[in-house]
Amino acid sequence: MPVLLITRSPSVHDSVVPLCAAAGVGAEVCAEPSLSLAAWREADLVLVGDDLTGALVGLAPPRRTGVHVVGVGVGDDAFRHAVELGAASVVDLPTGEGWLSDELSDVGERASPGRLVGVVGGAGGAGATTLACALAQWHAARASTLLVDGDPLGPGLDRLLGMEDLPGVRWEALAETAGRLGARALREGVPRRDHLGVLTWSGLRRRLDVATARRVLPAAVLGHDLVVVDLARQGGPLLAELVDRCDDLLVVTPATVPGLAAAARLVADLGRDDRAGLVLRPGGLSDADAERVTGLPVVAAVADQRGVAASVDRGLGPLAGRGPLARAARALLADAA
Known part of the structure; x- marks a missing residue:
């Protein structure tokens, strides 16, 4: 059961139940505190009406997270009972409806x-x-995944995956909104094919600011098993913000003198980071050379793969069948896990 609402108050019931319906979550309403104990532990969220907090305190339910006291014009007793129940907050309705909707x-x-x-x-x-x-x-192919386009000058990740015609929100729409973004809303809102969602731009006027990234990324990682961000090399404060939020950072570079020199400058700008590793593309230099020049460990080498361009042109994305890319993806994500 997602939400357990413990109340006999018609005003609390009529305020909370529509919010649950709008959020797309089910709610079980219990008017008898003693009967609510059976579902106390199983519910994802417990909302206790201020009309029954005293009775519930007398039953001494076990402490748990995700408990909130709700009421219309709550009094001082509600706050005292909330402390005794271990509730995280007291929500006064209708003033707190926005906060409660975000929580739901x-x-x-x-x-x-x-x-x-x-x-x-x-x-x-x-x-x-x-x-x-x-x-x-x-x-x-295994779990819910979101691919985030962090490069305004890139080709558009939806086009590389053949998803440019799928409906869904893009960066422009998210930049025009304010307030907390729910994980479910983001996951269900972006263009999606099976378990793969993509967040990119819809037109030519591309811009991503730090404030929008700070709102979106927490919802992204809460709603997906994996989030992959394609980062721009010259992103300034935005690049620093995105990199700071990464659990793992992969720096892709050819094993050539120009490639490693450029990678070394990028690494120096970003700062040495234990989360970062090199992914080498074909070139004349060795792994040891690459590690010495950049100061990063080599975590994978990806050989050239035939047919990538044709696969992208057909709307299949670069990962078609077996090959160096599939082997590298499997190894890199296994290491990350």
């Missing part, structure tokens, strides 16, 4: 956030976007 929007979501993997090109044309798409495609 994430009911039933994972208790802990998913993993956030950032992919950035150490040099231009290194294949970072291709790898980001491959990682997302590989994991989406």
